[in-house]
Amino acid sequence: MSFTLPDSARDWQDRIRRFVEAELIPWEVEAEMNGGEIPPDIAARHERMALDLGLSRIDAPRAHGGLALPILDQVAIAEQTGRVTNALAWCCGEAQSWMFEACSPDQIDRFILPLMRGERHFCTAVTEAGAGSDVDDIATTARRDGDHYVIDGEKWHVTSANLADTVIVQAKIQGGAADGSHALFFVGLPAAGLSTLRTPAYTHTYRHHHPILRFDGVRVPAADRIGAEGQGMGFIHAWFRRERLMIAARCCGAAERLIEAATEFAAGRAIGGEPMARFQLVQAMLADSLAELHAARLVTYEAAEAHDRGLDVKALHARCSIAKLLASEMAGRVADRAVQIFGGRGYMRENVAERFSRELRVDRIWEGTSEIQRLIIAGSLLKRGLAGTIGP
Ligand SMILES: Cc1cc2nc3c(=O)[nH]c(=O)nc-3n(C[C@H](O)[C@H](O)[C@H](O)COP(=O)(O)OP(=O)(O)OC[C@H]3O[C@@H](n4cnc5c(N)ncnc54)[C@H](O)[C@@H]3O)c2cc1C
Structure with missing residues (x-):
């Protein structure tokens, strides 16, 4: 490569x-x-x-x-x-x-x-109070009723639901040959029986909220089921693979901006008549940040290239997890060091390091927590071996 x-x-x-x-x-x-x-x-x-x-x-x-x-x-x-x-x-x-x-x-x-x-805006409702990391545990059901499905359940953290006109909801089929399997549905908003239970406040400051949605007997035309009954999980995995790589990339971009901002500040701020950038303890924070960004970015590019050259999908799944794990954890450390370099200014919300130090935290949680990425990586190592996971 x-x-x-x-x-x-x-x-x-x-x-x-x-x-x-x-x-x-x-x-x-x-x-x-x-x-x-x-x-x-x-x-x-x-x-x-x-x-x-x-x-x-x-x-x-x-x-x-x-x-x-x-x-x-x-x-x-x-x-x-x-x-x-x-x-x-x-x-x-x-x-x-x-x-x-x-x-x-x-x-x-x-x-x-x-x-x-730009005429429609989507949000996605998969997670529930009792099912996040283990999506298979979702309790939301979709029961066939003539040429409709009836959806019942509660979905958490539905990002952008306040700005959306369409929700893609994941439910378990209730009854029939595919009983217990997963399926995805388009649901137009607003919909009879679909309500916002509450809109909790989160760590970041976004106009995109993450409300809890309640589905009470929401009737969805069968024509709005995405794919076949039982195909829901497969689509979600394809989505995860791409999204995990994009999260890795976004974390690299955030880290790059933080390193630039912290370096510029350290070069310009004089302490005791000397630019802070001359202090070796400050240099160490910048050096660690740059070295970690370089490594995470290369891994992310390499996984993207593997995607483009058609690497086997199971090995690719692990490669995307490696990129997300490395880049999201790296970005968290870089943001923390950037706050430290900015000192008191780094604790002010008008400062980019302060904002990123809160915002990047969720990249270790959504689209699979760091622990789940580690389980995927270890699972691949045990099944396909080291070379089968990261190449010979
Ligand atoms: C801001 C935000 C936006 C979100 N947007 C959406 C959205 O739009 N749509 C949507 O469907 N979801 C969304 N989510 C949900 C997100 O994907 C889940 O929070 C995430 O997958 C983790 O699930 P959970 O919160 O249920 O945590 P849990 O699964 O309850 O995990 C709790 C802890 O246990 C650990 N854990 C779980 N299983 C294991 C295991 N087997 N081994 C070791 N440790 C384990 C986890 O790593 C974590 O540390 C969003 C979340 C946030 C915070």
Whole structure:
């Protein structure tokens, strides 16, 4: 493998970097001080610009108007959006390639293409109070009733539900030949029987909330089931693989910005007449951060390249977990050191290190906690061996 990004990835990197620096980063402090909100016309402008850049289409097939970018190019994009705090880079939805395999032509027309055009906004409801790491334990049920399903259950942490018009919900089929198996459904919002139980406050300051949703006898047309009964878990795994790599990339982007900011501050702040950057204890924090970022980024690029060259899906699953584990843990350490280098300023919410020190924490939790990534990696080592997991 080569460790130089191809020209196409570099082009994307430059384009998205310009968007992020000129349009998104200038609104971070305003968002932080206003519960995550920025003026609606600015949010709308960000969405329009993101759609014009093609960000809703990067993973979609060309046959459907997508850009079908290599995963390595997508990782280069995610690294740049990862530089932004307050989720301001979540400007538009994103159609993922698995959706085109899973959805019927009618669903693609009604849900996925509007998502790509910015006319629909999705959220996803998988986790429950008693089922997060072990998704198989979900208690939400979908019972067939004529040409409908009836969905009952409670879903937690449903990110962006306050801004969405469509929820993808995972439920267990109740009754029939596929009893107990998983399936995914599109549910249009609002829906009769679907309510928000409450909207808890979280550590970060985002306009995207994570409410608890209650499904009480929500009737969903059978035509809105995604794929067949029993296929739900397979789709979720495809989703996890890509999303874990994108989280790794975003963590690398965040760490890069933090190292740049901390280095600039250390060079400019004089203590006892000397720039802080001359102090070797400060240099050690910068050096450790840079070395760890370099390693995590290479692993992330390598996993993306393995994805693009069609590595066996089971080995790939472990490689994506390795990238997420390394990059998310690395970014947490880098953010903590950056706060330390900034001193008291690093504890102020107007400071990027303060915001990232809170925001990056969730990357060790969502899309599979660090412990779950370790279990996947160890499982692959025990089944496929060392060479079968990371190559000879
Ligand atoms: C901000 C935020 C946004 C989210 N957005 C969404 C969303 O949009 N949609 C959605 O469906 N979900 C969402 N989630 C849920 C997220 O994916 C889960 O929180 C995550 O998968 C962990 O599940 P859990 O919270 O139930 O923790 P648990 O599964 O209860 O785990 C608790 C602890 O036990 C550990 N643990 C669990 N099993 C094992 C094991 N076998 N061995 C060792 N340790 C173990 C975990 O690592 C963790 O440390 C979101 C969560 C957050 C915080």
